[in-house]
Amino acid sequence: MSRSHSVASSRRPNGHGIPRPATSLDTHDEEDSAATVLGKRKGAEWDQESREKTMEDLMNTFVTKMSQAGQESTGMKEALELYKSRVSELEASRKEITDMNLSLRVEMESLKVRLGASEDALKDAQREHEMEIDEIGSRQRRELESARFDAKRELESLASQHQEEIRELKRRFDHEMEDERAARLREISQMTSQTAIDTQKTNMELERKEREITTLHNDMQALRAELERERKSNRDLRQNLDTASSNSVTMESSVRALKARIEFLESGREEQSQAFERLNQQMMDALAETNATKDKLRKEETLRRKLHNQVQELKGNIRVFCRVRPSLPSDPPTGSAQIQYPDETEDSKEIAVLGPEEKSSLGTITRKNSNFSFDRVFGPSTQNAEVFDEISQLVQSALDGYNVCIFCYGQTGSGKTYTMSSLDGMIPRAVHQIYETATGLEEKGWRYTMEGNFVEVYNENLNDLLGNPEELDKKKLDIRHDMQRGKTIITDVTTVRLESPEMVETILKRAASNRSVAATKANERSSRSHSVFILKLIGENDITGERSEGTLNLVDLAGSERLSHSGATGERLKETQNINRSLSCLGDVIAALGQGKEGGHIPYRNSKLTYLLQFSLGGNSKTxxxxMVSPLQAHLAETLTSLKFATKVHNTHIGTAKRQARVRDS
Known part of the structure; x- marks a missing residue:
């Protein structure tokens, strides 16, 4: 059992999966076992049988071992063959690996040689490149210095030439301005002189009539006094005569003389009475002529009003003026847009805005120009006085009982507030003209009362600019309309009675002060809100019984910048959105009025501004x-947008204005 186990264990596979061959070492255990048996038997009987049996056992054992040794030999041979085959394979692999290793070493040596050559070539190329870069840098520095020197010299030349051109243009411009100013002054002087002459003639005629009446009246009073003195003297003489007659006859001569004196005085009294009657008749004739003249003047005033407003209606109830503000010292010197005035020497109704030059793919240079036409175009050199001359007729219409609305539209910085609210702007000039005209109408029976309000529309809220500055943006004002009378009422608003033209300057300063207080809490209010100066004119004629009620609205609109260009955020974004919405509503109202549909809907309620001006924008008013246009190239896009909007307004007809007048109840 132990032997078979030993043989089995000797043939277990080794680490390579090949069974180990059996050797003579594997039989040591069996031999030791046999010796032990023989030793045990030495003590036994040594007889023939036992010896034979022992030999037989030994022989069997030997045969068995020989059989096993043969089997082991066969296994050893097979294993040897396997080992030889494996050794051959390993030898072939080793040789293949050796050859591959040798090939790789050769290739590596070759690569080392090539790498060294490449590094040398790279270093040479790097040195050449650095030398070339140094050479190019030196050459470029020389060329740059040369170009810089040439450019500097050319720039100095151009600057000198440009300065010379500027001086020449300035001299020419100053000369033209002086000529234009002199021409304007001559025209104004001629017009003023002619007006003064006409006024003086009328005044002289009236003064002459008044002097004649005064002279006749004084003569009549003097004759009455003389007649009374003569009568008293006559009574005294009669008394003296009676006394003298009773005293003495010697006084007869005196009596006769006195009688002669009395007769003379009696005849003089009749002549004086006749002269008094003649003077009295002349005075009555002069008074009748004066009354007839005054009646004629009243009729002519009524006719003048009618013809004046007919002329205004022929010009259109909605008119559009364009004004280009002059360049300011703070404006960039080379940032002016190219604006032309084709009919400047004629009607001054056209303006052309030249776009930037564009070069096509063929090299052709083109320029997109935009032409616009309005009722009047004022260039940068126009003063407020000349502008007011054109609108003074509309101010007169307000005195005649019409609703008039004048508003300034344009982007921030285009001159709206200067045109409206400066010391010589439209508001002060309008009030001065109204006072002067009203004073002249007093002799024709007219008496006028004037009341002013000043409000602003900020973020769709109405504020009182003449009230308490602490209540600005807090006090709620409501707009109410009297549809029957066509009147607008603002609740809780401050109303100032304008007793003199100087009061206008006071309320303008007050409104500006209130707006500046509000500006510390928000943004610059003058450009972020709409301001509306409302002047109500109530006239009564004691002679004819007429009564007129006119309203003059002077509006400074907020800046019209588009939201995409304003870059506004936060509170400024809300302001810009409200401004754009109210200006858009203003355009919608004017467009709806222009359609002229009977009973058509006019969207006045879409914004506070249009709702406030409802009765001053419709067909019963004059607008x-x-x-206002900025001259800067940077504002060109906004300028074109403003001019296009103004063109739409110019093409609108809002119907015929109606006078707010009636005969006073007796």
């Missing part, structure tokens, strides 16, 4: 729009 003038100022489109």
């Amino acid at each position: 003038l729009m100022f489109v």
Whole structure:
């Protein structure tokens, strides 16, 4: 059992999966076992049988071992063959690996040689490249210095030439301005002289009539006094005569003389009475002529009002003026847009805005120009006085009992507030003209009362600019309309009785002060809100019984910048959105009025601004729009947008205005 186990264990596979061959070492255990048996038997009987049996056992054992040794030999041979085959394979693999290793070493040596050559070539190329870069850098520095020197010299030349051109243009411009100013002054002087002459003639005629009446009246009073003195003297003489007659006959001569004197005085009294009657008749004739003249003047005033407003209606109840503000010292010197005035020497109704030059793929240079036409175009050199001359007729219409609205439209910085609210702007000039005209109408029986309000529309809220500044943006004002009378009422608003033109300057300063207080809490209010100056004119004629009620609205609109270009955020974004919405609503209202549909819907309620101006924008009113234009190239896009909007307004007809007048109840 132990032997078979030993043989089995000797043939277990080794680490290579090949069974180990059996050797003579594997039989040591069996031999030791046999010796032990023989030793045990030495003590036994040594007889023939036992010896034979022992030999037989030994022989069997030997045969068995020989059989096993043969089997082991066969296994050893097979294993040897396997080992030889494996050794051959390993030898072939080793040789293949050796050959591959040798090939790789050769290739590596070759690569080392090539790498060294490449590094040398790279270093040479790097040195050449650095030398070339140094050479190019030196050459470029020399060329740059040369170009810089040439450019500097050319720039100095151009600057000198440009300065010379500027001086020449300035001299020419100053000369032209002086000529234009002199021509304007001559025209104004001629017009003023002619007006003064006409006024003086009328005043002289009236003064002459008044002097004649005064002279006749004084003569009549003097004759009455003389007649009374003569009568008193006559009574005294009669008394003296009676006394003298009773005293003495010696006084007869005196009596006769006195009688002669009395007779003379009696005849003089008749002549004086006749002269008094003649003077009295002359005075009555002069008074009748004066009354007839005044009646004629009243009729002529009524006819003048009628003809004046007919002329305004022929011009259109909605008119558009364009004004280009002059360049300011703070403006960039080379940033002016190219604006032309084709009919500047004629009607001054056209304006052309030249776009930037564009070069096509064929090299052709083109320029996109935009031409616009309005009722009047004012260039940068126009003063406020000349502008007001054009709108003064509309101010007169307000005195005649019409609703008039004048508003300025344009982007921030285009001159709206300067045109409206400066010391010589439209608001002060309008009030001065109204006072002067009202004073002249007093002799025709007219008496006027004037009341003013000043409000602003900020973020769709109405604020009182003449009230308490602490209540600005807090006090709620409501707009109410009297549809029967066509009147607008603002609740809780401050109303100022304008007793003199100087009061206008006071309320303008007050409104500006309130807006500046509000500006510390928000943004610059003058450009972020709409301001509306409302002047109510109530006239009564004691002679004819007429009564007129007119309203003049002077509106400074907020800046018209588009939201995409304003870059506004936060509170400024809300302001811009409200401004754009109210200006858009203004355009919608004017467009709806222009359609002229009977009973058509007019969207006045879409914004506070249009709702406030409801009775001053419709067909019963007269409207003038100022489109204000900035001269800067940077504002060109906004300028074109403003001019296009003004063109739409200019093409709108809103019907015939109606006068708010009636005969006063007796």
